[in-house]
Amino acid sequence: MGRMLGSVDSAMCQKTIGFNYTSALVTQKFYVAPSARRVVAIQGVTRVAGSGGACTVSIYKAPSGTAVGSGTLLHSGTFDLVGTADTNQVLSLVPNLDSLTLNAGDSLGFVLTGTATSAVGYFGVTLEPV
Numbered sequence: 001m002g003r004m005l006g007s008v009d010s011a012m013c014q015k016t017i018g019f020n021y022t023s024a025l026v027t028q029k030f031y032v033a034p035s036a037r038r039v040v041a042i043q044g045v046t047r048v049a050g051s052g053g054a055c056t057v058s059i060y061k062a063p064s065g066t067a068v069g070s071g072t073l074l075h076s077g078t079f080d081l082v083g084t085a086d087t088n089q090v091l092s093l094v095p096n097l098d099s100l101t102l103n104a105g106d107s108l109g110f111v112l113t114g115t116a117t118s119a120v121g122y123f124g125v126t127l128e129p130v
Contacts, residue, residue: 014040017108018124021057021081023050023116029068029109033102036130039074040100042091044123046083052117055081057110059091059125061102068109072099074125081119089123101130 017031042059056078062071075091083089093100102108108125 014126014128016041016124016126018122019110020120020122021116022120023118025057025081025112025116025119027068027109027111029062029107031108031125033104033106033108033127035104037102037127038097038100038130039093039102039108039125040128041126042075042079042093042123043088043126044079044121045088046081046085046119046121048118048120049085050082050115050117050119052115053082055112055114055116055119057081057112057123059108059110059123061099062107062109063103064105064107068107069111071107071109074100078113079123081114081116081121102127 019030059074060068060071
């Protein structure tokens with residue numbers, strides 16, 4: 001059955017995929033696209049700053065069968081896990097729309113650099129259908 005005029009299909013809406021992180025954080029995938037999607041924003045906030053020295057997270061897209069770190073980096077800069085508590089961080093997206101487009105079955109994941117120690121917080125990736 002098709003969509004009725006005037007009704008909203010949730011598959012056609014912008015969605016944010018959120019991930020709460022803790023100090024047990026390791027590099028991993030956290031989302032698999034059910035259909036084509038485009039990344040339109042990446043943002044987060046450190047709730048408790050890590051205390052073990054420099055620690056950052058980078059967000060990647062990766063096709064099935066590909067390790068996260070071998071995928072495509074989606075932004076410039078990094079998300080700082082030892083940043084100031086309760087301060088929002090917005091990452092600048094790469095300018096290439098092909099790089100920001102996930103095909104069905106592609107994953108989103110993150111690569112951790114450093115040691116998260118006591119880090120706690122949240123990051124989210126906002127997607128819209130293509």
